[in-house]
Amino acid sequence: MARRKPNYDELLKRLDYQFRKPELLDEALTHVSAPKSSGKSYQRLEFLGDRVLGLAIAETLYKTFPSAPEGELSRRLAELVRRESCAEIAVVWDVGPFLKLGAGEAHSGERRNPTILADVCEAIIGAVFLDGGYEAAKDLVERSFKAMIEAPRRALRDPKSALQEWAQGRGLPPPTYTIAEQTGPDHAPKFRVMVKVKGAETEFGHGTSKRIAEQAAARSLLLREGVWTEEEHGTV
Known part of the structure; x- marks a missing residue:
């Protein structure tokens, strides 16, 4: 057949x-x-x-x-x-x-x-x-x-890395991160972190760890400076 x-x-x-x-x-x-x-x-x-x-x-x-x-x-x-x-x-x-x-x-x-x-x-x-x-x-x-x-399905890079690359590309020193506030008990702390980049306004981020708060602060600065957009990058 x-x-x-x-x-x-x-x-x-x-x-x-x-x-x-x-x-x-x-x-x-x-x-x-x-x-x-x-x-x-x-x-x-x-x-x-x-x-x-x-x-x-x-x-x-x-x-x-x-x-x-x-x-x-x-x-x-x-x-x-x-x-x-x-x-x-x-x-x-x-x-x-x-x-x-x-x-x-x-x-x-x-x-x-x-x-x-x-x-x-x-x-x-x-x-x-x-x-x-x-x-x-x-x-x-x-x-x-x-x-x-x-519209990439996943973030192409983490906010801290992206912010450092952005600063480097503008000939600026690396961003600096400082713990502005720590609250809550030892087993469940909450952090408020401040990020500074020369020539840009200070931004803040919150999180249940220092790392998460730093990423949130970097993301806020990237969004404010127009390097990132809300459409392309979801929450940290």
Whole structure:
């Protein structure tokens, strides 16, 4: 009995890309456990896609954040290319129903396995690169990762480190932190910490430890100076 050709129409709509060589997408969706007629799985495409993803994200970040220093760009890059981020994109693409798995893997729920989903995300990017070139792959990455690029899921750095980098970038001495007040019993203290940066108004932070209060003070100063925004950075 002839094997029916898979229908990827819905997936292609979500990718917003049409393959000249559909066999590349077929390969990108094939797990090593699947019954193979051609001896191919997504592993080689994953290897390629990982590198293409890194370059595409790096170029996009460079253009999107023209004033960001190298350290910030590196942290943003690391957050975006991590396996968890790639798995999230694969979920958005809803690749699970299209995966070609061995019987055992299919029955054990591997269509939702984050590791496999991350691998397939990179493999699809690699497939688009081979099929349509770098620009096509970069367009796919920019479309798919746009929300993550604009609003990182996790803080890119802690407030104290960010404040020190900001002061250093302005040629200023490092921030200084002083305990302005300590209240409460020894087993449950509360701290009020003051942070000073030359040329900026003093800010204060509160917390149940000196470290937490220092982070809160640094965050307040960063927000007041407009270095950080409430939209990009939640509470400490």
